[in-house]
Amino acid sequence: MRMRILPHSDVAHALVRAVSRLLSTPQCADSVSGLSVAKSGDAARTSACATSWIAVWAACLAAAAIPALAHHSFAAEFDEKKSVTLKGTVSQFDWSNPHVFVDIDVADANGKITTWESEWESRIELKRAGWKSDSLKPGDAVTVEGSASRDGSKRVGGKSLTLAGGKKLLAPSETPPPTARAAAKPAPRWPDGHVRLGIGPGEIGYWANASSSGLIESSAQGVRMNRDGLLANIADINKVAPFQPWAKGLYEYRQRNLLKDDPMASCLPPGGPRQFQVPYGLQILEEPERKRIFVMSGGGNRNWRLIYLDNRPLPDIDSATPTYFGNSVGKWEGDTLVLNTVGFNERFWFTNGGLPHTEKLRLVERISRPDFNTLKYEVTVDDPGAYTRPWSGGWTLQWIPDQEMEEYFCDDNNKDRIPDK
Numbered sequence: 025m026r027m028r029i030l031p032h033s034d035v036a037h038a039l040v041r042a043v044s045r046l047l048s049t050p051q052c053a054d055s056v057s058g059l060s061v062a063k064s065g066d067a068a069r070t071s072a073c074a075t076s077w078i079a080v081w082a083a084c085l086a087a088a089a090i091p092a093l094a095h096h097s098f099a100a101e102f103d104e105k106k107s108v109t110l111k112g113t114v115s116q117f118d119w120s121n122p123h124v125f126v127d128i129d130v131a132d133a134n135g136k137i138t139t140w141e142s143e144w145e146s147r148i149e150l151k152r153a154g155w156k157s158d159s160l161k162p163g164d165a166v167t168v169e170g171s172a173s174r175d176g177s178k179r180v181g182g183k184s185l186t187l188a189g190g191k192k193l194l195a196p197s198e199t200p201p202p203t204a205r206a207a208a209k210p211a212p213r214w215p216d217g218h219v220r221l222g223i224g225p226g227e228i229g230y231w232a233n234a235s236s237s238g239l240i241e242s243s244a245q246g247v248r249m250n251r252d253g254l255l256a257n258i259a260d261i262n263k264v265a266p267f268q269p270w271a272k273g274l275y276e277y278r279q280r281n282l283l284k285d286d287p288m289a290s291c292l293p294p295g296g297p298r299q300f301q302v303p304y305g306l307q308i309l310e311e312p313e314r315k316r317i318f319v320m321s322g323g324g325n326r327n328w329r330l331i332y333l334d335n336r337p338l339p340d341i342d343s344a345t346p347t348y349f350g351n352s353v354g355k356w357e358g359d360t361l362v363l364n365t366v367g368f369n370e371r372f373w374f375t376n377g378g379l380p381h382t383e384k385l386r387l388v389e390r391i392s393r394p395d396f397n398t399l400k401y402e403v404t405v406d407d408p409g410a411y412t413r414p415w416s417g418g419w420t421l422q423w424i425p426d427q428e429m430e431e432y433f434c435d436d437n438n439k440d441r442i443p444d445k
Contacts, residue, residue: 097252097283098171098197101143102181106172110140110180117160121146121432126160126185128168142168142182148322148430149196149303152232159193160185196303197251211359211393214312219359219393221317222308230322230429231399232305236419239297239375239403240264251303253377255279264379271380271410278378287372291434293327295348296365296374296387300401300421304432317354317361322429331363341366346383348372363389382409390418397423 112130124144129137144150147157160166165188170180185193212220223229238253244263248256255261261276278285288294294302304323311317315334321327329349336353338344344351344367351367365387368374374381385407392400402418405411 097254097286097289098143098181099250099252099254100282100284101174101179102171103174104171104181108170108172108180110142110168110170112140112166114160114162114164114166115139116162119147119157121148122434124150124155126166126168126182128166138178140168140178140180142170142180142185144182145196146304146432148305148432150193151430152424153194153196155193160187164188207396209396211396214310216312218312218356220310221361221391221393221399222310227425228428229423229425230305230307230427231300231421232303232322232424233422234301234401234419235421236417237301238264238377239301239379239405239417241266241415242417249377252283253375254283255377265405266412266415268410268412274380275378278373283378286378288323288434291325292372293325293348294321294323295329295350295368295372296381296385297389297401297403297417298373298375299327299329299349300419301376305424305429306421307429320429323432323434325434326431338364338366341384341386346370350385350387360390360392363387363391365389380410381405381407384409399423 110128110130112128114126115129116125116127118125118127124147126142126144128140128142130140131137147155167186168180168182169184170182173179173181183195183197187193212224214220236249237251238249240247240249241264244260247260247263250256255264258276258279261267261272261279264275267275288302293299299306299319299321302321302323304321306322307320309318309320312333315332317331317333319329319331321329327348329352331352331354333354333356335355338353339351346367346369348369348371350365352363352365354361354363356362366385368381368383368385370381370383373379374385385405388404388406390400390402394400399421400418401421402416404414404416406414
């Protein structure tokens with residue numbers, strides 16, 4: 025049976041935002057029946073109230089958790105601490121998006137056959153890791169190593185697959201995808217001298233392989249995340265960004281809930297810095313004669329962002345129509361393109377890992393190409409609705425030469441595969 029269920033990230037966001045409005049009143053602590061709150065002052069009562077209310081709402085939301093889609097965070101479905109090794113034969117190789125599936129028939133000591141399902145990243149990512157559409161066929165003897173399903177079903181999150189002849193295929197999460205880098209050389213330029221951020225005449229390629237899987241304040245040290253932005257140590261939350269109490273509570277809820285409510289699982293666009301993080305890559309289309317730039321996403325549903333370079337003013341943040349990518353204007357400062365963007369809605373996560381934001385979000389992005397193979401992305405986040413002060417972070421992307429950005433539609437085959445336990 026296959027089914028599709030929408031996540032409830034917007035519900036979680038709205039509830040926690042609503043609770044946060046209580047935090048400005050000194051009487052908040054007294055309004056929570058049964059809670060013991062220190063009476064040392066209004067600030068202490070407000071802080072205790074924030075922690076208590078957010079914990080209560082997070083518990084309620086967790087109790088109402090909804091099953092995840094096939095297009096989901098692997099951490100939400102599979103437990104990396106529980107390894108599984110399967111030896112058997114391939115019964116089905118589903119080379120599809122958003123995820124690839126390999127079904128394996130495994131025989132027990134009595135010869136009884138049980139079909140296990142192994143789930144892998146998208147075919148776009150697997151191709152960069154050396155997989156092909158004909159890498160497997162039914163009847164191939166294989167050994168699969170992966171992470172056990174959290175629901176106890178006969179499913180694993182694939183980490184490696186070894187064929188009988190010894191050839192080993194790895195998940196992109198297990199090794200950096202091998203790419204044939206273009207020869208080292210300076211960044212290309214337009215006739216007017218500006219650095220060319222996209223492809224040049226006769227070239228094929230796109231940008232991918234972000235050096236960071238999440239957005240973290242640049243001054244933070246020792247914060248580790250997996251490829252989805254899930255913290256290795258939940259105690260590092262305070263290092264990630266200067267959160268307001270409600271935003272920290274929501275971010276912690278999303279992290280502890282293993283990113284199950286990620287709006288990208290419902291094929292919503294990756295707005296803000298996340299457009300430069302998604303694994304499917306992006307292309308930058310420059311139209312200097314029209315004084316505009318398009319940033320084309322390889323993932324999602326072929327979403328695109330429009331940036332104007334014609335010196336138009338930004339709309340007032342309170343009058344701008346909120347969208348996923350906001351309203352962007354830019355200008356060149358030497359070899360760096362500087363962008364100012366306002367007018368975001370709150371229906372998406374603006375970075376991997378679930379950092380919250382509000383409609384007050386303003387981004388200042390700096391994009392440069394220090395050499396042919398590298399795109400540098402830096403961003404300053406200014407959101408007085410979610411953070412106590414502006415803060416900055418960034419990463420680099422790698423040029424993938426001689427490859428077209430493959431067509432990818434999030435809705436394609438975006439259904440749960442639920443085998444018998």
